[in-house]
Amino acid sequence: MRRPKWYLAVIAAAALVATVLVAPVSARPELVPGLPVYLALGDSWAWGQGPADPATEGYVPQLQQELRVDLDCTPALSTMARGGCKHLQLLNLGRPATDELPGVTAPIVAEEQLPIALPLLEARNQDSNRRNDVEVVTLHVGGNDVSGPIQDACFTGTPEECVFTILTEMAEFDADLRDVVAPLREAAGPDTPIVLGTYDNPVPYCFLAPVPGAIELGALILEGSPDGFIPGIHDVIRSVAADYDAEVAEVFGQFEGADFVGGQDCLHPSATGHDKVTGAFSSILGS
Numbered sequence: 001m002r003r004p005k006w007y008l009a010v011i012a013a014a015a016l017v018a019t020v021l022v023a024p025v026s027a028r029p030e031l032v033p034g035l036p037v038y039l040a041l042g043d044s045w046a047w048g049q050g051p052a053d054p055a056t057e058g059y060v061p062q063l064q065q066e067l068r069v070d071l072d073c074t075p076a077l078s079t080m081a082r083g084g085c086k087h088l089q090l091l092n093l094g095r096p097a098t099d100e101l102p103g104v105t106a107p108i109v110a111e112e113q114l115p116i117a118l119p120l121l122e123a124r125n126q127d128s129n130r131r132n133d134v135e136v137v138t139l140h141v142g143g144n145d146v147s148g149p150i151q152d153a154c155f156t157g158t159p160e161e162c163v164f165t166i167l168t169e170m171a172e173f174d175a176d177l178r179d180v181v182a183p184l185r186e187a188a189g190p191d192t193p194i195v196l197g198t199y200d201n202p203v204p205y206c207f208l209a210p211v212p213g214a215i216e217l218g219a220l221i222l223e224g225s226p227d228g229f230i231p232g233i234h235d236v237i238r239s240v241a242a243d244y245d246a247e248v249a250e251v252f253g254q255f256e257g258a259d260f261v262g263g264q265d266c267l268h269p270s271a272t273g274h275d276k277v278t279g280a281f282s283s284i285l286g287s
């Protein structure tokens with residue numbers, strides 16, 4: 001059977017997860033009681049993979065610095081907390097793939113990160129002291145969720161099986177993402193901003209670009225088909241966010257070549273790419 005042009009692109013898009021650069025995971029800082037917190041969850045984008053120094057050049061630490069200036073935190077009463085969000089702390093639970101650990105998916109967020117995030121939210125946002133609250137929650141996940149089964153189906157099955165697998169995996173991602181966002185909203189309370197991040201298409205800027213149809217398929221996996229028949233990762237993210245009163249930081253279509261690491265890395269933003277992700281989140285959360 002002759003396979004359509006996009007068939008190779010499905011394989012190429014599924015192969016993106018095989019190009020993750022392994023990086024060490026640093027220890028998380030201890031949070032100071034009585035001071036506000038920015039809580040970040042997610043995958044290697046949230047962790048800051050791509051730039052030389054994720055701890056300073058990743059979008060999460062950059063956003064923390066912007067929120068310290070722009071966020072309208074509850075006025076402080078204690079001497080230690082005076083200055084409001086000038087003392088906003090960061091707890092970033094995001095991580096990259098390593099030799100021992102796979103890339104983060106929504107079920108991995110639920111298994112690894114929610115057991116830390118939910119008790120923190122419950123302790124700080126459901127007590128009587130508003131000055132120690134988790135002020136902002138961000139979540140970046142989805143890029144690793146749909147790849148494995150799609151790759152298997154498209155290597156061994158028919159084009160119809162490829163499409164069926166894409167539809168099945170997107171439905172499963174929808175359910176898995178709800179299992180993360182619903183408890184976050186419940187623990188955080190109705191007024192805490194929760195913002196989910198989207199991605200941009202790295203395929204035009206990495207080694208997969210020459211594969212016929214790869215660029216178009218990369219966009220399809222993220223944004224879905226124009227007729228809405230095939231949902232993309234971002235369709236799922238937007239739908240789940242809307243159902244739980246969360247916002248979406250939109251970055252699709254904003255990146256240029258220098259904004260991705262590129263080459264053999266078909267996943268991660270460069271330092272300038274992380275700057276743009278910071279801007280997308282800041283446009284929602286800033287004053």
